[in-house]
Amino acid sequence: MKFFDRPLSPDEIKKLQDQWGDYLKVTVDIKNNWVIAGGELHADGEQLLLSKGSQQDHIWGGGINLQDKLIDTTAVLNLRPRLKNDNLEILDPDRREKFIGIVKSYFKQLWV
Secondary structure, three states: OEEEOOOOOHHHHHHHHHHHOOEEEEEEEOOOOEEEEOOOOHHHHHHHHHHOOOOHHHEEEEEEEOOOOEEEOEOHHHOEHHHOEOOOEOOOHHHHHHHHHHHHHHOHHHHO
């Protein structure tokens, strides 16, 4: 699990893939544009983001398949009834688009 506040280099993506395989869990602060990549649980990424000053309402989870270049927005972390998100999926279109946009920008080397 590693914290990023900028797009990843091809070497960084390769190192994460070597450690975690073709599917990476990602936990994203959609306000500060911070990404945690890798790890076993989105909750661990959430704790790291909170320790860096993130607010819980801005932290969402999902994943990226490095082979197929597919991004998903599903995580237990996303169960937030208080924010009207009573599903594993990020239901709010604005939050979901922001999450996907950040992940795409951080992993843009996959589409080069």
